[in-house]
Amino acid sequence: MATDLESPPVAPISPAPPAAKARRIARHGWLYLMLLPGLAYFLIFRYWPMYGLSIAFQDYLPFLGYSDSPWVGLKHFEELFTGSDFTRLMTNTMILALLTVVFVFPAPIIVALLLNELRRRTLKNSIQSIIYIPHFLSWTIVASVTYLLFSADFGVIAGYINDLVGGPRADYVAQEAWFRPIIVLQLLWKQTGWGTIIYLAALAGVDTQLYEAARVDGAGRWRQFWHVTLPGIRPAIVIMGILTCGHLLDSGFEQIWLMTTSLNRSVADVFDTYVYYIGITQGSYSYSTAVGLFKGVVGVLLIYGSNLLAKRFDERGLF
């Protein structure tokens, strides 16, 4: 979104002689100076640590360090792609991603549109504030509450369902079949309200004259919505869509880690939790870095892919 802030061209775009270039830099000296902290931040905290990625190609042992750990080429990647874990991880990650795109991504758009149709300002504002609250609760709390509500032994909701359906009590938090629905429900509950912010901002930016013109042309509410509101927020939807695609492989580590048990591990294991388990709790630094690197590369590809797609459909895209 940095492109939105692009300053208007102040100098001719044609290749300028070096002197002119220097003059131009001097003229905007302060701007360049103000750029430095941000640049330094990215270099120091985002790019410099990446040299550590080299351990993905080593049999890294902390005691030996980067320089003395043996280089092993693509061994860890081979291990990942040929190992029995890979298909399971990929499937689980992709299914969760798909569910996110289908259920979680549209939810804030729908809620924002509904809120937009509310006449009473105070009502709209208070609903907005209330639905933001879950966003500020940590996943630990969300997970504990879920366990409390759905536990087979003392869960309130599990009890209600049991009273309705009968039969032995099902352990919803432990069963494979319920893992994904619960994850999606948690995401919806926690993130939908917060997600509406961007869409509400976009909705506020839609020119009211357009609505007036539409009304004059005889458009009803539905037509106004279809021809004015929706196109108005389309850029926001597209940009959010691209960003979501970049995050497709990020399945939300904390949430999934907290909801994993021995019983649902076969559907719960995703790249994020796997990297943590293998890397931090088991101490296989190199292998887990390789897995993380693979995930990062796929993430970059997805962002470029979706951006390209957006441009194809005549949208502005992210960059």
Place this chain on the structure above:
Amino acid sequence: MKKSLAALAALTLITAGCGDSGSETSSDTITVMAPLFGTAPDPNGELQQAVQKLIGKKLQITWVPNADYSEKTNVTLASNNMPQAMVIQGDKQSAFVQAAQAGAFWDLTGKLDKYPNLTPADPTTGKNATVNGKTYGIYRVRPLLRSAISIRKDWLEKLGLQMPKTVDDLQAIAKAFTERDPDGNGKKDTYGLIVPKWPGTYASSSPYDVIETWFGAPNGWGERGGKLVPGFDTEEFVTANKWLKNWVDNGWINPDFATLDSANWNKPFVQGRGGIILDVNVRSGDLVKLFKETDPKNFDKVALAGNLARTDGQKFSAPFPGYNGIVAIPKQKVKTEEQLDQVLQVLDKLQAKEGTVLLTNGIEGRNFKLEDGYAAPLDEDNPQIKVINNDVEKAFIQLGTRASVGLGAYPPKPADEPSRKLVVQRNELATEDLKTAVHNPALGVVSETYIKQGKTLDLIIPDARIKFLSGDITEEQLRAEIKRWYAEGGDKVAQETNDLVAKLGK
């Protein structure tokens, strides 16, 4: 995207920055990392001051909450901030073994004999604590036989049941606890056994492992047909789990056995939902204490039973390894033999009688006094004394290698008659069960393939076991999972384990 890069960056950051030695700690300070079970002690607290006075050095201790200890260990291994002495809990896990074999820790084989309080007091445990014949640390002693069954005594009495001697007795009790309304509220709202979500791997002294041992399965590794096989590759393993599955199917066990947080393990017992806990024997004491808190007059509600014989009368008891983790000396800060000698001398002083009293009982005459060999608590409600007690029980006791949890320098004087009886009983049962203990011949052995692939192998069996118990997979699928363990590298682990055990002698 940003997040995934950040995660990568975080991982690389923690592994970055090795090689330089960091700030040298001055020679009159010793740095230590140890697990913590409550609030961290104040470095200026009375107990730490007393310990420092005894060893003549300043202590700088990094207390790490026990739940995060393995993570913190792995992160510390990759940092330039290693302490001079470090408690290692996963002393057989690949991260530590690899680091130790690469030379990150001092090989103490043969070096401990000079220090009377560090050299293994029990040769068998000493051997169990080695890695393929090498000693990388000083083992933290634990009682060798700790498994026992805590049962609701009042429920037993109400239903007119006897203490269990065999697995069939226990099954009858669990059934009665579930079906015969032991709490007398007219509702069918109780069950027998309480099992929490078990974080450990196979053969990690879980209730499942203990029950399998009762049925005759090896404890970890055992001889079958002339060679060592993992315990789960035996008919007894399957029989035991089929037996327990019947409990699950009948509701004789807590329905959330796969998810119950182990921090809440006592709750169903004390709140009267479940009536049996299969864990370490000292838990009976904890349970009595909890009952006493809710009702100071009527709290004699815990009975203790030992390991059980199987249906044919044969008895196999499940021992523990006899130690829990080791104290290892990283080479990063302790570079020369001289420095090593200094650190070991300090530790030796700390593990002598006077030191172990401080670590496991506290300050004599301040928070406890001696009464016929027992440590009797003094002035327990005094806030200052409470701090000392907390520092001992939740923290410093973890530094003890000669005396430690369950084996303090002086046994604590039981607070009341029921607790005293339980302590006596606990010791009797332990002595009795030790005679039938099934030892793991491969405890001191870590196979090369396990170091490399243990991470993926470790989860196969415990996960399959839980899934079988809960009915997610059938017996055939359980057996298939055991085969899968072999196929994914387990056959090599088994071969190497056999070779190593043969080489090192039994």
